[in-house]
Amino acid sequence: MAQHTVKFDTVPEPTSAPTGTLVTEAAAQAGVEINQPCGGQGRCGRCAVVVTEGEIRRRSTLRLSSEDIAKGYALACQSVIEGDAEITVPPQEKIERRLTTDRTAAEVAVPEGYSPLQSQTIRRLHLDLTPPSMDDQTDDWSRLQIAARKQAGVTDLKTSLEMLRKIGGMVREGDWQVTAVLNAKTWDCPDCPADLLDIHPGHIPEDTPLWGAAIDIGTTTVSLWLTDLLTGQVRAQVAEYNQQIARGEDVISRIIFASKNGGDEKMRGLVLGTINELLKRACKRVKAEPNQIIKVSISGNSTMMHLLLGIPASSIRLTPFVTAVNHIPSMSAKDVGLDIHPRGVVDCLPGVASYVGADISAGVLASGMDYSQDVILFMDVGTNGEIVLGSSDWLVTCACSAGPAFEGAGVLHGMRATKGAIEEVWINGETYDPSFRVIGGVKPRGLCGSGLISLLAEMFLTGVVDKGGSINTKIDSPRIRDGDHGSEYVIAWGHETKHGEDIVITNVDVDNLLRAKAAIYAGFAVLAESVGVPLETIDQVLIGGSFGKYINVEKAVEIGLLPDMSWDRFQFLGNTSVRGAYLALIDHNLRRRITEIAARMTYIELSADNTFYDAFMSALFLPHTDMTLFPNVAATMEKQ
């Protein structure tokens, strides 16, 4: 058999290996250590290497995007030598970061050809006013309107009391030269009314940023992108837990809290506090002041939007589940209570229904699926699970009452994805001993959503739980035992944990996770059935939201949470809600598209749909009652 020279960058000497040698084997032979937490089964992606020269054959590309592959990435445990090759072994942290950090951070590219004059509703103009005289006693405001008409073609300029109070001082301070900040719904028509938002004495230099912010109010996390509206560039990204968490983990408990005596004002204050703090933090980074921010676009689910604005949200949780408002008119920052420029424009993006909010309309925009020729499944599973199926021709959507299990709630040792959370688990198929990765690299305190999914998948593939989700107590391992909540599996012993207690998963936990994943998968099934599109024919699955940020897709497939299809049909989009808000912030054409998207989406109420219950029951198994729906998982199981 042909021998090939394989050179690893981390050791001086190349090694020789015959055709068909696994890269991991060649590495071992060359004295190069490659991590294989999943035991070389191609599940964890930790053995990724980069082939810089030569040929290898990838047996499996799970955990790798087509972009990764184009860059030469390969899973060492799933790739074989077929010729001379030079291989770079990235530091483990780099792989982890690549796998786990928000990939979109690097993706905030300004849309190509962005031009504020074409796309932005806000304009900053230099205006030179004719000074008054005894022969021309025109009032200051008319004088400004005349300058705007003559010098910028603004024929219908409006303003507010706050500005009328300011104009006289500003025009005199600037010796009749001013910089005016205007907002218009559109600048396309010659007679479009424009609104004077702010005025400054003199001419502000053209390259001074004009600040805007895109905000996503998640039930758990609030994200904010501070943007220069003149260039479209995101200049600071910040995120923080929604302070409302202290008053309830999920939207239902928050609605209940808000509907009690004064609770609405408290809820409003908490989220405003969160946002205002983020505004300050982002501004500090770019040496700006929050009151220089002249426009914000806000995305978030319908409950978050109602609570932000102090609009009663009770009807959202009561049959027949209607919101007070889906399409919220543009408002002033002062009215909303945001600490930006008091006259700043607050644009809350439109939602579709009680449980398909602006975050999904924005997400669809960010995904581009509404312009796609392919059939796309878009999902945003955060604290709630929303799904959209469609293309440029049609869009259907539903919300799954998945419950907060994947956020760590309803699970004994569940926790949010913070420091100390186990975020990935691998179980040795022979010893049943787990290895795991903890956020922050500290002693573990519990399991977050991605940790639970990978744990459940590993338990299933190694036989620790059966198809029905029962822990196999016949396995002879100290890790499998009876606990206070029935059978349980020990992931970490007390001496390994932060709090000194064993971290376990119980049969009850597994049942809760099964119900959560079944609700989501049933959502896919009902949506697909409603439009007669078999799930397997879907061209692409786009995953947005916090769920998609850290998740191991093939493990989610293995437990039947995601439909079984080849890895490259999945794509993580990160926080699509804030990205959609950003696009709406900088481009009024895209803003208009969100309104169209919200109007186009056909909402399917699952609780009113009989097919949902059947689909849900069928999905209450690992991965599913109907294994023909999960051919790749079936193949993997055979390999074990």
Add this chain to the structure above:
Amino acid sequence: MAQHTVKFDTVPEPTSAPTGTLVTEAAAQAGVEINQPCGGQGRCGRCAVVVTEGEIRRRSTLRLSSEDIAKGYALACQSVIEGDAEITVPPQEKIERRLTTDRTAAEVAVPEGYSPLQSQTIRRLHLDLTPPSMDDQTDDWSRLQIAARKQAGVTDLKTSLEMLRKIGGMVREGDWQVTAVLNAKTWDCPDCPADLLDIHPGHIPEDTPLWGAAIDIGTTTVSLWLTDLLTGQVRAQVAEYNQQIARGEDVISRIIFASKNGGDEKMRGLVLGTINELLKRACKRVKAEPNQIIKVSISGNSTMMHLLLGIPASSIRLTPFVTAVNHIPSMSAKDVGLDIHPRGVVDCLPGVASYVGADISAGVLASGMDYSQDVILFMDVGTNGEIVLGSSDWLVTCACSAGPAFEGAGVLHGMRATKGAIEEVWINGETYDPSFRVIGGVKPRGLCGSGLISLLAEMFLTGVVDKGGSINTKIDSPRIRDGDHGSEYVIAWGHETKHGEDIVITNVDVDNLLRAKAAIYAGFAVLAESVGVPLETIDQVLIGGSFGKYINVEKAVEIGLLPDMSWDRFQFLGNTSVRGAYLALIDHNLRRRITEIAARMTYIELSADNTFYDAFMSALFLPHTDMTLFPNVAATMEKQ
């Protein structure tokens, strides 16, 4: 000579008198007492009687309007018997009231054919919403919009955050039947945007009033007419001193106060306090609540408007005298600080210049002069003096810096027209003893504007002052003497007065009054000259404002304050500013007309006009240097 039977209603027996007998003589003969404070010279109007049957001839009709004459009124001292007659002698109080109270009170007739659907920007609609169901989860706000479109043809309904907070509760409380209050700039076009101002559960009965208020902010007095917008009826009229008086009597001193540290907020608070108190008082009268008021129209001079809104007013008093804004956009009550419905529409009427404000635009509307074929002189002399000359073809206007002399300021014993003010004076041409009438019928404390005018006229006609305004010290009367401020004339001795001091008028006071009247007359002269219309060809003089309320026109003519023309060419219109605001409140077509009026008026800045100084100097005499301009006064003087 033919004898005629004359019957007075106050005595049982008729009397007999030959043709040509004065009614006062016949009355004396019949034993009927008729007051003649001016000594039977036809100047005071106190001898007015009503001829119910038969014939008399009126030699003079000064102090009587053509309406009065149609009702049979005659001045007993100026009318002669020409046949049998029956004469009613009204109680003196009734005459005084008729002469002195605001005649427009009775005139607040709803414009003929008033229809809220044709004229009103506010509409109250009953809407029946389709209740939501699991098959129709449309949000509350869209549901309301749909009902408004289907049931009232409102295709573009907008609203505010406050309303979005309310809608959900209201539609459910009313079991999906609601009453919506909408505002539109106009209802003429099918796609006019309308704004949801308020919503009530259920159907409010059609005859429930929909409250609006017309407000005039005078420098001295704030007037408010509470109006039912559905019928156009004024249901309560209230007035009160502007609390800002405590911080300055005139606009200039108030601007100075406002421009100092925090003074603007204090000024704003004071006038808001006045208005909010009036709102309460008016509402109490009709058993309504101020927060039921959904719209106000506000008139007032430019300074009052700026101070109300907290807009810096300094530029009004500094060369080149420009306002910050003349055409103020429509605002919300909450923004302005008015205690009506928070979403109530606040419509500040447009002004023309720093010293020709909305009160004048409104006054011109109320006068109807902008539609007149005749040439009309409109004047509003309150704390300031503004004049408009014109017709349907053209309008010119100016402001006279008359100073506050006619408001009682700058005069030793001057005071405002309140209880204790001498408001009319008659001087006996032989004894030089005065008689006077005091507001409230109490002991006098000083002299108000109308009192000063009548005093000056009487002093001039009886020779107490000469043409140049000097007190004639050669007259042998204890009332003419030297005082601390030069020569003076005693109107009331200390034992007759409230404070026990003599009430006098000094040479300095007379000079101040002369300057004030000269400024106003010079205004007439400059306006007339600017358009080439001789003053004597003016068809009508319309007098609005507080000045015109109590004034004795022929006395004002005698001192050369008003042009000398026949009595029936003068007409008192009362508070034209509040009346104009009322018309704008109930009819958007009239509101539009005020904007047109403000735009049409050509403003002449007197301080930049060379002809003004000459005209002013010529008018610094009693009545004027050029006596040919005052033929009737010349004739009266000859009679003395």
